[in-house]
Amino acid sequence: MRELRLLCGGARSSGRKGPEMALDIGIRGAGRGAFAMTLHQVSRQMLANLPDRLWDLLSIASYIHLADRMVPRDGPSMPNLGENWRRTLSFVIAVRDPDFWNLPDVRESLRKTIGFLSGDRYQFEFVELAGAPAWQPFLDIAGSGAAPAFQPAEVILFSGGLDSLAGAVDALLVKRRKAALVSYQSAPMVQAIQSRLVEALRSRAGPDRLVHIGLGLTNAGEMVEPTQRTRSFLFAVLGLLVARLHGLREVCFYENGVVSTNLPLASHVLGTRATRTTHPKVLELYGRLFSRVAEADIRIRNPFFWDTKADVVRRIAEGGCGELIQPSFSCGSTRGAAMTKGRHCGVCTQCLDRRFGILAADCGHLEPASNYAVDLMRGPRKPGIEAVTAEAYVLAAHTWRQSTQEHFLGAHGEAFRLLPHLGLRTDEAAARLHRLHVRHGQNVMRIVTETARTDDVLGERLDLPDHSLLAMIQGPLAQDVQIRDPAENEATPERQAADRKIKELPRPITLWLDMHRREARIGNVAVLQRKHFELVRKLLPKFQDGIRAQRGSPGFSFMGTKQLADAMGVTEATTRQLVRALRLKIAEQFHQQLGIAPAPDDVIESVSWAGYRLNPALALVGSHESDQCRSSDLTTPSRASRLSHPAP
Secondary structure, three states: OEEEEEEEOOOOOOOOOOOEEEEEEOOOOOOOOEEEEEEEOOOHHHHOOOOHHHHHHHHHHHHHHHHHHHOOOOOOOOOOOOOOOOEEEEEEEEEOOHHHHOOHHHHHHHHHHHHHHHOOEEEEEEEEOOOOOOOOOOEEEEOOOOOOOOOOOEEEEOOOOHHHHHHHHHHHHHOOOOEEEEEEEOOHHHHHHHHHHHHHHHHHHOOOOEEEEEEEEEEOOOOOOOOOOOHHHHHHHHHHHHHHHOOOOEEEOOOOHHHHHOOOOOOOOOHHHHOOOOOHHHHHHHHHHHHHHHOOOOEEEOOOOOOOHHHHHHHHHHOOOHHHOOOOOOOOOHHHHHHOOOOEOOOOHHHHHHHHHHHHOOOHHHOOHHHEOOOOOOOOOOOOHHHHHHHHHHHHHHHHHOOOHHHHHHHOHHHHHOHHHOOOOHHHHHHHHHHHHHHHHHHHHHHHHHHHHHOOHHHHHHHOOOOOHHHHHOOOOOOOOOOOOHHHOOOOHHHHHHHOOOOOOOOOOEEEEEOOOOEEEEOOOEEEEHHHHHHHHHHHHHHHHHHHHOOOHHHOOOEOHHHHHHHHOOOHHHHHHHHHHHHHHHHHHHHHHHOOOOOHHHOEEEEOOOEEEEOOOOEEEEEEOOOOOOHHHOOOHHHHHHHHOOOO
16 A cells, blocks of 8 residues: 655645655745646636635645645556555645644545545645735736626536536526536646637627636646546535635536446446546535535535436537537547547547447437547457456446346445435435436447447458457457456445345356256246246356356357257247246246346346357356266356456
């Protein structure tokens, strides 16, 4: 674990043992720890009466974010097995009002908020800022600010991505409200994109309908940690300052609910997908801390929480701004984008969200595929994290699309910590959260299915790169790479479900075949006979091959629908009916005995372009008088557990 003491704003070292780093904004420092801050379109007159505590909060947020970017974690592959992923950062920060910031409840609120946001451990100590002038000299005021009479009705955090663009379109053009768009301008390319979008919005809404306020933070050295999990805190603080300058008590983060919820796609770390930027609990924690600092009831709100990415894109198109979709920017790698001439990388989860959302909203004609360095379905992805990220994204969508609410909540224990922060009854929040992810899954799988169907499959397979998304979903080609994020450490879904009296299926689900009686037993609960038994028996050889391959889920091949139908001696349509009837029979028997049913794919998985297979997480615990099952093929519960929940 990395531990570091950070001395900020001229704070002096106490002489304690251990590594230290000095950070300073502006005139006092020079060198690696000295930074400059520029605030665009805010006048000195506007800032003259800003309370000391809000100045302090801006400084604190800046130092936290700078430390977040300068103190490295483990690399993407976690060579030290996650030992250095979670950092312990102790801050000593010079502020104007140290008595307030050292209050136990204030320090605890700050520590709890930033800790949950970033997954790190924090300690804070505040000392008197020496010689604080009437206004902060470290802040370069660029521009004259908004017209004195301008009064926004809404403060919008504006990144230049699709979601915040949709929020601005909704406020300015649909609801016809005046708005202050607030941006954190982390790179020149980002600033240019934001400015171009703002000018396009201003030309549509009118010159007196909006103001754009940007914060630039630059340093003299190289930023070494790319995850930037605390960036949203600095972003939100800037929004709070602008809101208070205009007498407002609300700041809007516009983000689709699937990204805000941020359920893990798999046991892998998928880049910045593990962050909690707009998680409802984070926004609630922001509101509590900001209310304490501002001595007012402050709300940080996400009006798009119940939207999918496709819903967000439709808002832009239906608001008359479809041509602004292409110049918006969503990529998680601004440096990578700069090296690819402003194109999206196409491999990060933000790019996957964006491209699937645009296509699912039927807006593909508004953005060419060439806007991405790697094509969504056919582009070559590097073996390892890039390939696994794309495959896991699609498999998660496939699972969510046909999940029951019970299965969804049982599979995602982290969803439970979300429910109390949605402003609804727990049962209503759970139902809506499930439906949101079902809709997302349907959107993604519609695009995947349409692409697979419209291609000349035989010709395309010969030409597709091995680790293109289309090649991976048509065959078990992706690597089984496991990289866990210790920051997501929490009670298991089973434990959380038990604590909340949520019924949970025993895992792994067992499979036992009796060839003499021609019966298959599922979980020692459901009994399958006749055609249903034959269906399981025909799928068994490929399941056994997968066990022998010992490659995890990708090693278990699908059996094509026609191949399975021929083996059963029936038509393809009858085969599909048999699978549906088998799933229904299993669900009915489980529900009668346990009060909960497996998801449709828990026993037989199906993918329209690949066919059917027995779920790799099943445990083949035995058979009677079977010439097909060898002892080496038997999947013990521990082996099944490794397949469904691989060890890090």
